[in-house]
Amino acid sequence: xxxxxxxxxxxxxxxxxxxxxxxxxxxxxxxxxxxxxxxxxxxxxxxxxxxxxxxxxxxxxxxxxxxxxxxxxxxxxxxxxxxxxxxxxxxxxxxxxxxxxxxxxxxxxxxxxxxxxxxxxxxxxxxxxxxxxxxxxxxxxxxxxxxxxxxxxxxxxxxxxxxxxxxxxxxxxxxxxxxxxxxxxxxxxxxxxxxxxxxxxxxxxxxxxxxxxxxxxxxxxxxxxxxxxxxxxxxxxxxxxxxxxxxxxxxxxxxxxxxxxxxxxxxxxxxxxxxxxxxxxxxxxxxxxxxxxxxxxxxxxxxxxxxxxxxxxxxxxxxxxxxxxxxxxxxxxxx
Numbered sequence: 589x590x591x592x593x594x595x596x597x598x599x600x601x602x603x604x605x606x607x608x609x610x611x612x613x614x615x616x617x618x619x620x621x622x623x624x625x626x627x628x629x630x631x632x633x634x635x636x637x638x639x640x641x642x643x644x645x646x647x648x649x650x651x652x653x654x655x656x657x658x659x660x661x662x663x664x665x666x667x668x669x670x671x672x673x674x675x676x677x678x679x680x681x682x683x684x685x686x687x688x689x690x691x692x693x694x695x696x697x698x699x700x701x702x703x704x705x706x707x708x709x710x711x712x713x714x715x716x717x718x719x720x721x722x723x724x725x726x727x728x729x730x731x732x733x734x735x736x737x738x739x740x741x742x743x744x745x746x747x748x749x750x751x752x753x754x755x756x757x758x759x760x761x762x763x764x765x766x767x768x769x770x771x772x773x774x775x776x777x778x779x780x781x782x783x784x785x786x787x788x789x790x791x792x793x794x795x796x797x798x799x800x801x802x803x804x805x806x807x808x809x810x811x812x813x814x815x816x817x818x819x820x821x822x823x824x825x826x827x828x829x830x831x832x833x834x835x836x837x838x839x840x841x842x843x844x845x846x847x848x849x850x851x852x853x854x855x856x857x858x859x860x861x862x863x864x865x866x867x868x869x870x871x872x873x874x875x876x877x878x879x880x881x882x883x884x885x886x887x888x889x890x891x892x893x894x895x896x897x898x899x900x901x902x903x904x905x906x907x908x909x910x911x912x913x914x915x916x917x918x919x920x921x922x923x
Contacts, residue, residue: 624649624676628660628668639665639686644694648677656698659683659706664715670694673724673754681736683708690719697727697735704736704758709744714771720750727757730785730837738764739786742797744771753781761788762810767796780804785837788812795819802828809833809866811840817848827858833865846871854879854904861895863888873922874898882907886916893919 618640622631624647631642651660656679662668664686670676673695681698682691684707696704704725709715720740727735739755739762742748755762762783765773773796782805783790790810793800799822806829807814814830817823825846832845845867848854854876861870861884870886873879873896881904886894894911896919897904904922911918 619643621645623647624670627651627653628678629658632660632662632666635666639663639667639688641667641669644668644670644676646671646675648679650678650680652680656680657701659701661685662689664688666690667692668694673722681706684715684718685710687714687716687718690721691723692721693723695724697725699734699736701736703738703741704755705739706741706743707745707748708741709769709771715745716747718745718748720753722752723750724754724756725758726755726762726786727759730757732757735759738762738788739783740764741766742773742776743767744769744773746771746774748773748776750776750778750781753778754784755790756782756784756786759787761792761812762786762790763792765793765797765800767794773797775799776801778802778805783807783814784809785834785839786810789814789816791815793817793820793823798822800824802826804828806831809837809839811842813842813845813847815846815848817851819849820851822853823848823851824855825857825859826855829860829862830870831860831862831864832867833863835864839866841866843868844872845869848873848876850875852877852879854881856881856884858883860884861886861889863890869893870895872896872898873901873904876901876904878903880905880907882909884909885912886910886918887912889913889916891915893917895919897922899923 621643624644629651652658659681667690669692676694678696681701682705725739737760739758742765789812790807801824803826808831894916899921902923
C-alpha cells in the first residue's frame, strides 16, 4: 500500500467514526413471528423502545383476547405484516400513537367500532411517516355489520403514504382528515387506493389538512359522495376513476360526486368521471383559488353541466377535457 493510499484510508476511518458519532445508527429491530390467534397488545408491548416487526400468520388477531372493541395501541417504529388481506385479519381497532409505524398485507375489520385505524397525536409531538401497504379496512361487504364506522381517521398526522389501500363498506367515512388537537394533518399521498361503498364520503378532508394527493385508484358509490374537501391547501386528483350508480347496490343520490369549498391549489387531471345514476354533476368548486382542470373524461352526465367552477372561484386553468357522449357542458364561471 502506498503512503497516499494509507493516508486516505486513515482519513476515511476518522470520518466514519465521526459520522457514526454524529449520526448514530439505529439499533436492530426485533422481528417476531406469531400466529394471529395470539393477543397482540402484549406482543407489541414486549418489542421495546426501538420497535420492531410483527409477522402475523393466518387467522383473526385481537389486542386482548375476547375483546374486539379494545384498540390495539401501536407506538412508533412498529410494523405489523400479515399474509395478505384474505388470510390475516385484525379484528379490533388499531390506534397508532407514534411515528414510522406501518401496516402491511392484512385486513382491519373491527365490528361496530368508531374507527378501523386512527393515527392520533393526543397532544404529543406530530406523528409522521406512517404507511399502509396492501391493506384493506372495512366490512366484508356493504351492510355486513362486521366493519367500523369510519375506516381511517387522521388526527395530527403527516407525511403519510398509502399504497394499494382499500377502504370499503364502512358505515361512516372511508378516510377522514380531522384534527382535534394542536397539530394539523399534512402531506398525504395515496397511490392506487380505493374508497368504495362507504356510508359517508369516500374521502372527507376538513381544514386540518395541507397537501393531499391521490394518484390512480378509484372512489366509487359512497353514499354521501366520493370526496369532500373544505378549507384545504393542496388537493391533487391524478388519474382517479370516479363511477357513480351501482345497479345492484345503488348509492344515495347526491348533487356533486366531488365537492371542494374554499380550497386552494387544486388539480383535477386525467380523471374518469362516469355516471350511470345517482348524481347531478361530477364536481363542484366554490370559493376556491388557483388550480388546473384538464384531461378529464366525462361520460353519461346527460343534458346538464358535467362540472361547475363557481363565480366565487378564481385563477383556474381549464385545459382540454372530453365530454364523451356529446351532451352536457362544462360550467366554468371562475374569474
